[in-house]
Amino acid sequence: MKKIYMDYNATTPLHPDVLDAMLPFLRGNFGNPSSIHWAGRDVKKYIEASREKVANLLNGDPSEIVFTGGGSESDNLAIKGAAFALREKGNHIITTQVEHPAVLNTCEYMEELGYEVTYLPVDHEGMIDLDELRASITNRTILLSIMYGNNETGTIFPIEEIGRIASDRGILFHTDAVQAVGKTSMDVKTLNIDLLSLSGHKLYGPKGVGSLYVKKGTRLTPLIHGGHQEGGKRAGTENTPGIVGLGKACEIANGDMEFQSGYLTKLRERLHEGIMEKLDHVVLNGHPEKRLPNTLNLSFKFVEGEALLIHLDLEGIAVSTGSACSSGSMAPSPVLTAMGIPPEVAQGSIRFTLGRDNTEEDIQHTVDVLPNIVSKLRSMSPTYPGKRNELG
């Protein structure tokens, strides 16, 4: 059976060049980068080269890159680290209702610690209202944590405007850019971003490594205390192979992002059109234009997304419903719920997220297989209005 992977927002395979870059550090090049001797120096220079590669992708300075254990840790470090450091200044954090759990659950924890959190609502396309953001800022507000691109719908928030609002009011701006880095170009300087999270395994790098961009001069209380690594912001001997892999992944993304973005948009639109041509009662979840180039979230009405996912899996096609972290739970996606999508429509949602290894044949095969499954599932659904509408 042909296996097709369309779940790149969950994770990506390692790019072969990334693996090649990492291998020397899993074999011979073992030194501790903090060591003064040759073994340490041999490794240290690669860590710093990686830092530069990550910085280049964001147009930041290498000294502003902190390597972490992944996207979730970066989000935790940004939110907790900034909020702890600014405790005397204020206790109010603004985020959105559609953030990744790494941000949402961290914010809920901050509430337990006595911070106040505003969760901005979104409209039916998953977009926040900037006036509402402005109105929720108080003189106690210390941090905005607003994601770049949504992991489920791909909706891209107006980061430039948010950055301007934050810098005008002198508030720190953190963005969880885990899904956006490598898919769309970004410049932390023009966007006025103070803190930016990214993750290795979402851009063809290794799992277990990520980084936090920390704008020069930003006060941050570390989560992990210990040695002086990462400018005192993240103790612990560096994950050298991971960091080198992340650097290589960022370098590759920097090189062909424009091409990839165009290619994925084309494939995605083909998939979308192919499905719409064959099926009625399919709706797009997310913003029609302001969206990550690889993400297509569709609700197939009168179908349970979970059943459709399993059918596709048994046909070798890997997709997801909601975010992978919440699999095994039947509740409709909180992101789609926040968008005001009715539960029966949200239940039928499937997320296709494409990546560099997808081909036109993959898309064609999916378009050939999927409508058949949907029609069969609908024919078993008691609520499906039936053939009349299918033809009309």
Next chain:
Amino acid sequence: MSNREKQRVVVSMSGGVDSSVATALLTDRGYEVVGVSMQLPDYYSGEHKELGSYSFSDNISHARAVADKLNIPFYVVNLEDEFEKKVVNYFVSGYMKGKTPNPCVMCNQKLKFGVILAKALELRADYLATGHHARIAWDDSRRRYLLLKGVDPNKDQSYFLFTLRQEELRRLIFPIGDLVKNDVRKIAGDLGLGVADRKESQEICFVPDNDYRRFIAERIGTDRCKSGNIVNSEGEILGRHNGIYKFTIGQRKGLGIPASHPYYVLGFDLEKNNVVIGRDEDLLSEGLIAEDINWILSPGSKSEITVSFKVRYRSKEAKATIRPQDDGNVLLAFHTPQRAITPGQAVVFYDGDVVIGGGWIRESI
């Protein structure tokens, strides 16, 4: 999609030895096998964590490991709400009404052969398989599927399956029904499934410490545990109780009434919230009325038939005459008096190994 050569079987995997071996046998027989496990609420958290033999999430990990070992796809179906509504609530409310509910039958009927079977058909499976010790056979002369006991007399679970109807039986496979438990364990060991030595599941899977009185008290809250009188058959008050859910018919312990002869619970007066007690011999009855009857092998005309029957999973079979009533219920006249008939339990009728049918006990007579 329609050019599947293999028949697809969804197997309900609990992580135990029986369903694991059932799964292995099916892959051997050349089916395309898909494993599913039910995700049930976590009743093993907090202070009861150490009490139960297995938590449900433990069971799912074992099931997943077996599926991985057999290289079949595996999915978890979230049935937390359904389990609460259809099994646990039924269980609690049964005891509150002075009955002795049977949650395993209910779980089989509503979840395994309800929701999971529907899921399997939705996945276009040809069959659903489980690890029950029971057998299914096609009776060509009667044009019906029959339900038979599993060949291991100590493990036979046909009692829990009496609700099965023809449209369910035709879709079911019980791969280990013709094996004795020792052979099942041996196969599990030989295949290295890692489950051969797993303990048997406990009596009520969602009550980790088997203390169902505690479980009910925690669920309903103490304010709803209405106290009342303990009386004899004449209505004479002999003592007090603090909640009828703490008693089942035939129970001797926990009455707290000093007497030269031991007292036993005979029944309940729900209007007065009384527990009625008496002597051992008062527990004997001549027959029972059962309702919600499911006939797997229809008795046809209303004439009386003699059957073997069981009134509890672990009770010995006895003989009785079935007299179908006009209202669809059944009167079962025992050939010898039976002790402690408990309304709410299932009664299942047998002819040798064949399950004729069964129903829910409404009252003893």
